[in-house]
Amino acid sequence: MEETPPNPYTPSVVEPKWQQRWTERGTNTATLDNPKRPFYALMMFPYPSAEGLHVGNLFAFTGSDISARFHRLMGHDVFQPLGFDAFGIHSENYALKVGAHPMELTPKNVANFTRQLGRAGFMVDWNQKVDTSRPDYYKWTQWVFLQLHKQGLAYKKAAAVNWCPTDKTVLANEQVEGGLCERCGTPVEQRFLEQWFFRISDYAPRLLNNLEWLDWSNVTRQAQRNWIGKSEGAHVTFDVQGHGERLTVFTTRADTIFGATYLVLAPEHPLVNTLTTDAQKSAVAAYVEQTTKQDLISRKSTREKTGVFTGAHAINPATKQPVPIWIADYVLMEYGTGAIMAVPGHDERDFEFAQVFALPIVRVVAGADQQADTPFDGAAFTDDEGGRLVNSAQFDGMSVTDAKREVTTWLNTQRHAEAVTNYRLHDWCISRQRYWGPPIPIIYCDDCGAVPVPESQLPVELPNIPDFKPDDSGISPLARHEEWYRTPCPTCGKSARRETDVSDTFLDSAWYFLRYPSATRDDVPFDAARTKTWLPVNSYIGGNEHAVLHLLYSRFITMVLKDGGHIDFEEPFTRFRAHGMIIREGAKMSKSKGNVINPDQYMEEWGADAFRMYLMFLGPYEEGGDFRDQGISGVRRFLDRLWASVRDATTEGAADDEVLRKLHRTIKKVGDDTANLAYNTAIAAMMEYINVVRRGERAPHRDEVLPLVQLVAAYAPHLAEECWEALGHTGSVFDAGWPAFDASKLVDDAVDIVVQVNGKTRGKVRAATGAGQEDAVALAMADSGIAKFVTDTPRKIVFVPGRLLNLVV
RNA sequence: ACCCGGAUGGCGAAAUGGUAGACGCGGGGGACUUAAAAUCCCCUGAUCGCGAGGUCGUGCGGGUUCGAGUCCCGCUCCGGGUACCA
Helix, strand or coil: CCCCCCCCCCHHHHHHHHHHHHHHHCCCCCCCCCCCCEEEEEECCCCCCCCCCCHHHHHHHHHHHHHHHHHHHCCCEEECCCEECCCCHHHHHHHHHHCCCHHHHHHHHHHHHHHHHHHHCCCCCHHHCEECCCHHHHHHHHHHHHHHHHCCCEEEEEEEEEEECCCCEEECHHHEECCEECCCCCECEEEEEEEEEECHHHHHHHHHHHHHCCEECHHHHHHHHHHHCEEEEEEEEEEECCCCCEEEEEECCHHHHHHCCEEEECCCCCCHHHHCCHHHHHHHHHHHHHHHCCCHHHHHHCCCCCCEEEEEEEECCCCCCEEEEEECCCCCCCCCCCEEEECCCCCHHHHHHHHHHCCCCCCCEECCCCCCCCCCCCCCCCCCCCCEECCCHHHCCCEHHHHHHHHHHHHHHCCCEEEEEEECCCCEECEECCCCCCECCEEEECCCEEEECCHHHCCCCCCCCCCCCCCCCCCCHHHHCHHHHEEECCCCCCEEEECCCEECHHHHCCCHHHHHHHCCCCCCCCCHHHHHHHCCECEEEEEHHHCCHHHHHHHHHHHHHHHCCCCCCCCCECEEEEECEEEECCECCCCCCCCCCCHHHHHHHHCHHHHHHHHHHCCCCCCEEEECHHHHHHHHHHHHHHHHHHHHCECCCCCCHHHHHHHHHHHHHHHHHHHCCCHHHHHHHHHHHHHHHCHHHCCCEHHHHHHHHHHHCCCCHHHHHHHHHHCCCCCCHHHCCCCCCCHHHHCCCEEEEEEEECCEEEEEEEEECCCCHHHHHHHHHHCHHHHCCCCCCCCEEEEECCCEEEEEC
């Protein structure tokens, strides 16, 4: 038999050993009450799919875990909880597909996720877990709804949903592909249903302004700014000829009013019926119906302009000329006032429309080299930089910027305009005509109307019904269960009906971070003292796919709870960082490509520590990385070498001075990089260090390897614990703190100074630390390899102390 | 179309305006071994040269600077997000 190396690193032994110890010793349990330096580290909780943990989840969680463990090493009391976003259409659709019930499937998936998460070795305080589909959680989701209702921020109105006439069911936007139902291929229609909305648009200015000071990834803040879509403009009012009615439009280009040659209303506009003349009634009705028959997605993506004349005319308040009123689906009811003044000369869409229907196009803005009568060259003139007004009476010659203001003021004096700020953000529809979600806690009584369920009667439990599939009624499956929805009115006691819609999953996740510290309390949604101690969240890490919806809704709900007096902060996440996406061998991972990584398999073969570390080594955490199968051997080799160094470490003699200098530089770099989520370069620095420690199979000194164990702990927690123990400690390395570094050890006695001649590097000289320019020049000129390029007396000398000398001749 | 990112060796990637390619993968050579694996050491951008050494090189074209992968202007391509938003 061959001689095997003594005591090799065996993750399959080390990892379970420490996972068990952590559980036994409560290593990952946070000190929730009276912590000294509380630090709430949050990662976005996963949706527990049947496929199990995706490598993308693992990538995200590992980066978050490293940050949390690092903060703990730096002396914080870190609370890092995790839970499951278990409600929602994904779970429900999957259950439908496999013919199982979500109430049975979900606990199984949660158990599998919990196993996988444990296997990966995350520092999660499982005592405080959350599962949004359990009554002890959604009781409080319903409570949140009631707070909004109480504050007048929840209301009901009719709104369009996607409807599949074959499956006879409501579809989510992602279930519509190119205007067709993803399951049966039938063209999808719109239906108008009464639904619950939250007035998030009231909060638009606050949501926008706070972005200025939030410590969040720029990409995320920018995405939210775009989504909120602040737009400065004016409401302009047109009198309708022969009617008492007036029409108000929103425009950002009040300056072009003289070129407004027609108006367009959204087909759903409430005045369409009133304004349409008898002659046009049937054409308009047909068009409105055709629009309705289209799904929401393809209506917004087809670019061909269609529309119908209503037969009515309005008076342009600037020109006093009558202009025709049309309806067209390119005008959206949900933005602005659902009506526009069309200026075909200076708006691409209006131009296209005017071309199709031969409507007049008037130039009212001229560019630098254009005149009032310069013809349009087949396109609208939208470049307003340096444009001057033409064909606009007293405003001729004025710049576009000035005219926006002046025209609005002028129209305002005639009560025809008002400067307004409009937001793209519209109210949040939380109704889902589905089963797998928290029932909306409202009871309809014929006498009392829509009555909120009293808080004392929460939760409104989701019944376990076998037939949870949506049906042809267009309303929730719960509506088929009279025994469930019949209930006495809380106000008058008469027989009444429960709301049968459930709420949006985004409501579940819009407050979950408040629940974690208080997850074991069943008498309150969140304990006042714990909330004060732990919130707002110190560090939130997650995917930028949630940049808008989840993060915006969470901010909104937090503001509402603050306004309701439940909490004393209005921004939930002090710091947010978006991680990147992980691809494989240059291609996106997908089931259809069959290139999805199975984390279990990799952890089995290489160990969780190696897998974690490899994921972090792929590239910058905030940008993502390319998973190449062969690459993992590199980090595994590093861990093998680390273990061997600990195993072979000696206490005899003293540590090598050179190695110690490298060590102190490494402590600094790993600390700085880890704090900045620059995990890839932190790992590279540790690899560099171990290359120095092990160079030529030298036996390292204990003092050289011990601090490295602390540095690597956040990255490879199991192995670090094992090493820490092997070095004679009984406690956890995570309670050992961060190694001290000696700044004086960062500087050498001598440094290399790069020497350039005319900006070209020609060599380097070794100079004493702190050497001045004259010393450096002397050393450079003494080097024949450098001096030969210095053909004349230097005209100019650039000297960067300790770094560089540039001789310009 | 708009808003963000990004483009650097065979590959994943590093580089406060200061030696481009750290670290890792892959490849080549060597040591150890009967042998292989593992481990360890060295080499590995292109090109010219026997060599010392030189020249070129960070998507493209300009500019600023003693000096540009990095800053500025104008493009090209790729990725992500939003999208008839008036």
